[in-house]
Amino acid sequence: xxxxxxxxxxxxxxxxxxxxxxxxxxxxxxxxxxxxxxxxxxxxxxxxxxxxxxxxxxxxxxxxxxxxxxxxxxxxxxxxxxxxxxxxxxxxxxxxxxxxxxxxxxxxxxxxxxxxxxxxxxxxxxxxxxxxxxxxxxxxxxxxxxxxxxxxxxxxxxxxxxxxxxxxxxxxxxxxxxxxxxxxxxxxxxxxxxxxxxxxxxxxxxxxxxxxxxxxxxxxxxxxxxxxxxxxxxxxxxxxxxxxxxxxxxxxxxxxxxxxxxxxxxxxxxxx
Numbered sequence: 256x257x258x259x260x261x262x263x264x265x266x267x268x269x270x271x272x273x274x275x276x277x278x279x280x281x282x283x284x285x286x287x288x289x290x291x292x293x294x295x296x297x298x299x300x301x302x303x304x305x306x307x308x309x310x311x312x313x314x315x316x317x318x319x320x321x322x323x324x325x326x327x328x329x330x331x332x333x334x335x336x337x338x339x340x341x342x343x344x345x346x347x348x349x350x351x352x353x354x355x356x357x358x359x360x361x362x363x364x365x366x367x368x369x370x371x372x373x374x375x376x377x378x379x380x381x382x383x384x385x386x387x388x389x390x391x392x393x394x395x396x397x398x399x400x401x402x403x404x405x406x407x408x409x410x411x412x413x414x415x416x417x418x419x420x421x422x423x424x425x426x427x428x429x430x431x432x433x434x435x436x437x438x439x440x441x442x443x444x445x446x447x448x449x450x451x452x453x454x455x456x457x458x459x460x461x462x463x464x465x466x467x468x469x470x471x472x473x474x475x476x477x478x479x480x481x482x483x484x485x486x487x488x489x490x491x492x493x494x495x496x497x498x499x500x501x502x503x504x505x506x507x508x509x510x511x512x513x514x515x516x517x518x519x520x521x522x523x524x525x526x527x
Contacts, residue, residue: 294439295468295476300523305488307344308513308520310495312337316361316371316402316448317500317513320384323347324502324511324520327361327371334358336371336387341511344520350387352380360402360448362411364425370411372399379428393428401449401458405471412449412456412471418442420449420456420474434474436467443467443476450501452510457501464498466512468527478527482512490518 308314315334316327324339334352339345352358357374364370368390369382375398381391401414410431411423422431436443436458445461455477456469464483467476482498489495496515503510513520 292437292439292475296478296527297481298478298525298527299481299484300525302485302488302521303509303524304522306341306511306520306522308517309339309344309346310490310492310516310518313496313515314448314500314513314517315359315515317502317511318361318363318403318450319502319504319509319511320363325361325363325369325384326500327358329358329374329515331355331357334373336361336369336382341520348387350382359399360413362402362404364404364408364411366408368425370402370425372402372413374398374400395428400461401447403449403451403456405451406454412451414446414449414458416445416447416461418444418446420446420469420471422471434471436469436474436476438467438476448499448501450503450510452501452503453508457503457510459499459501461499462497466501480525482523485512485514485519485521488519488521489514492516 313329315329318325324341326337326339328335332354334357336350337346338348340347356376359372359374362370367384369384371380377395379393380389383390398415400416403412411425413421413423418435419433421433436446447459447461450457456471458467460467466480468478469476494516498514500513510523511520512523
């Protein structure tokens with residue numbers, strides 16, 4: 256999404272079907288809960304390491320695979336898909352999107368396929384991870400914001416800036432189900448970049464320094480990770496933008512975060 260835009264999305268499914276009817280209409284509204292919703296715990300991460308990051312990368316999606324980072328960047332005329340070396344920040348491979356597309360969330364399904372959303376163009380491009388060759392494209396309704404794969408890579412979780420998350424089949428982008436994200440105050444909107452971490456969904460909340468930790472079975476936010484201290488450790492320029500981008504290495508448990516046009520990427524440790 257563009258800077259400082261509050262998006263009004265069209266829901267996937269009956270109201271937005273992307274060409275395929277949903278298999279399940281979704282979870283119950285949090286207002287139907289019979290018991291009070293616990294207030295999420297707030298935690299502050301420890302900064303374990305700092306790495307260089309391309310200050311011209313308007314980070315929209317981030318993931319870890321093959322010992323390095325894969326990144327989707329946004330802005331019209333500047334959007335790209337990249338493979339990045341962690342230690343140096345050097346871009347090892349890049350694919351520029353046509354100027355009419357605004358790159359968004361990024362996910363890896365299985366061992367070889369990368370899925371890259373676009374903001375308002377309603378297209379998800381599929382690439383061979385080895386050489387960034389495009390091997391497919393899917394259409395969907397509404398906006399594309401964040402994207403990640405669940406355990407085993409047999410499902411994709413997609414956000415659109417609202418409180419809803421769609422669970423999709425990577426084979427054809429049809430919808431398994433959808434659910435609403437909520438906390439003790441009600442629905443949580445502005446769900447942005449997503450990452451699957453130890454059975455939970457971690458989500459950047461757009462225009463904040465918070466990561467919401469979401470139970471994907473219920474949609475309830477169990478924790479908020481306050482990353483506001485990170486902004487004191489980056490260089491601020493005219494184009495420095497908001498906190499966005501989460502990557503998890505399941506083999507080591509490491510978590511990496513950054514922001515749009517940030518000059519640093521951080522490894523953080525969080526006790527939940």
